[in-house]
Amino acid sequence: MKKELATKVNVYLANIGVSYIKLHNLHWNVVGSQFKAVHEYLETLYDTFxxxxxxxxxxxxxxxxxxxxSMKGYLSASTISELESSEMDVENVMKTVLKDMEALKNQARAIREQADEVDQFDVANQMEDDIENYNKTIWFIQSMLK
Ligand SMILES: [Fe+2]
Incomplete structure (x- = not known):
């Protein structure tokens, strides 16, 4: 694999690692009348992550x-930022997740484009699967925020 592409995939990996913990944080700390639905939905997201x-x-x-x-490695490479552990209402949780999903989707699109240029099919295919998944998640969250 081209070094430049491998480095980008590692940054993407770091973002997934940080998001995995961040989604748990939100799963634990979400509050409000829709707690149960959002709590359970976030579990499906971190399982996918x-x-x-x-x-x-x-x-x-x-x-x-x-x-x-390692967590140290993920935190040093990641472009997604962590959150402190504190209660957050449903709307802010959903807005936070939406922003991260959009950023991850854009990152996956850029990696897919670069992987395509050098015929790195395994990376391109993985990014296409991930993008499809982000699209569905973004649709779900946008619908919840209406
Ligand atoms: Fe749980």
Missing amino acids: ADMLDATAEILKMNGEMPLA
């Missing part, structure tokens, strides 16, 4: 690259 973390790291390994594999 666990799968994405593994799939993305394994693509790097299959191509002879080292995936970032």
